[in-house]
Amino acid sequence: MHNRRDKIGAGMMTPAEKGGSAVSNAVTAHDVVDGVPRRRIVVASMVGTTIEFYDFYIYATAAVSVFPHLFFPKGDSTTALLASLATFGLAFVARPLGSILFGHFGDRAGRKTTLVASLLLMGIATFAIGLLPTYAQVGIIAPALLALMRFCQGLALGGEWSGAALLATETAAPGRRGWAAMWPQLGAPFGFLLANGLFITLILILGHSNVSPELDGAFLTWGWRVPFLLSAVMVIIGLYVRLRILETPVFTRAVERGEKVKTPLAEVFRSSWRQLIIGTFVMLATYTLFYIVTTWVLSFGTGKKPPEGTGLGFPYVDFLQMQLIAVLFFAAALPLSGYLADRVGRRRLLLFVTAGIMAYGALFAPMLGSSDTSFGTMxxxxxxxxxxxxxxxxxxxxxxPEMFPTNVRYTGSGIAYNASSILGAAVAPFIATWLATSYGVSWVGLYLFIAASLTFVAILVMRETRDASLDSVDRVEPTP
Structure with a gap:
């Protein structure tokens, strides 16, 4: 068994591949990892993140359009929205805890088992949200249960992303880690399209209006529950795919060399604390950008125009349709970026893109500063x-993942990714709503500019990781 793995890892054909059928002869070591086709690994990494992000996005959409009416009905509309967004942010507090919990088992027991567990937790929590009673039915218990389920979603996603990223990178072909790692990232736009597309369909069929919502209408009575309940079907599909993959060869070889550590959390803080800090701030602009142009902009774009409110007054369905069109560009940019990351390097690409995010912050005032913002401008x-x-x-x-050694890679990459979620995502919709209401939309652009500036500095001190070895305990140290 070890010899077979070594041959594949060295780029050689196994005897079965040399002497088997025509199909077997056509399969090279470049196409398989320990006998598992790379396309199956790609699907396993992508389908799980698609499901997880779908679950996450249906909550984000409901946090703006449903929960303020059904779970936080007391007080004015802005207070209810902020309370709903607070539960939205709760998941980001849970995500670093999830990265610690699942990272421990991911670095100790393996990537595959941990990925299955995170998917199950997300699916159960999301399905349960679709069954929750409302505030009118059980009072304060309703938002408390909602917050608990949201916390569980955060725990699950805290373990999901790292596992999917490691599954892709630790099985990638030489020189193509950026391309391989791009596939689980596609789960974000795919999940977004599924979640918002389903919400639009339900709203159109059930005749819901976000401007004048009917609390006894079909959508707020039962329709909003459908996307949450349907997640169970997707989880079953995801489990089927993930149970058919094997452990990554990089992790297997690390175990065989006796490199596992007893407490990955303690080890990563002892030996890789610089990478944790740098990685957290490298992700900051990404998180801040995404949750400003999805969650915050949805509430701002569909909010009432002055003098009744501070929003732009777009019909809810129209705005969701605009977001769905924009997400197609998100999905299209991912493969090109993955290709460029392998060609020009991670650091050079990220410096250029982060500078673009900083410039984007200056567009908030001219493009969103008027209550008469057109459909085309938006x-x-x-x-x-x-x-x-x-x-x-x-x-x-x-x-x-390239920043950390194998024996703490799940824990280290997960903590950096999810600690950044607190700084760049958990508070982003809340701060942006407060800034836009109190000082104007230009301040939201300034907020994004500051976050991107911090990321730019972090990338400057980050060493290029394109050629870093994943199959060792060598660490990529920051530049002096």
Whole structure:
């Protein structure tokens, strides 16, 4: 068994591949990892993240359009929205805890088992949200249960991303880690398209209006529950795919060399604390950008115009359709960015894209500063933001794992990724809403500019990781 793995790892054909059928003869070591076709590994890494992000996005959409009415009905509309967004942010507090919990088992027991567990937790929590009673039915218990399920979603996603990224990078062909790591990142736009596409379909069929919502209408009575309940079907599909893959050869060889550590958390803080700090701030602009141009801009774009409110007054369905169009550009930018990350290097690409995010912050005032913002202007604004998101997001699932040694890679990359979620995502919709309401939309652009500036500095001190070895305990140290 060890000889077979070594041959494949060295780029040689196994005897079965040499002497088997015509199909077997056509399969090379470049196409398989320990006998498992790379395309199956790609699907396993992508399908799980698609499901996880779908679950995450349906909550984000409901946090703006549903939960303020059903779970936080007391007080004015802004207070209810902020309370709902607070539960949205709760998941980002849970995500670093999830990265510690699942990272421990991912670095001790293996990538595959941990990925299955994270998918199960996300699926159970999301399905349960679709069954929750409302505030009118059980009072304060309703938002408490909602917050608990959201916390569980955060725990699950905290373990999911790292595992999917490691599954892709630790089985990648030589010189193509950036391209391989791009595939689980596609789960983000795919999940977004599924979640918002389903919400639009339900709203159109059930006749819901976000401007004048009917609390006893079909959508707020039962329709909003459908996307949450349907997640169970997707989880079953995801489990089927993931149970058919094997452990990554990089992790297997690390175990055989006796490199596992008893407490990955303690080890990563002892030996790789610089990488944790750098990785956290490298992700900051990505998170801030995404949750400003999805969650915050949805509430701002569909909010009432002055003098009744501070929003732009777009119909809810129209705005979701604009977001769906913009997400297509997000998805299209990911493969190009993954390709460029392998060609020009992670650091050079990210410096260029982060500078673009800083410049994008200056567009908030001229493009969103007027209550008469047109459909076309809004769409262009969203497309620019989502395109930048695709270019900055794709390399991250290669960059962060490449910063850490094998025996703490799950824990280290997960903590950096999810600690950044607190700084750049958990508070982003809340801060942006407060800034836009209190000082104007230009301050939201300034907020994004500051976050991107911090990321730019982190990338400057980060050493290029394109050629770093994953099959060792050598660490990529930051430049002096």
């Amino acid at each position: 769409l262009v604004f969203l497309i620019i933001g989502m395109t930048l998101m695709g270019f900055t997001f794709a390399p991250m699932s290669a960059v962060l």
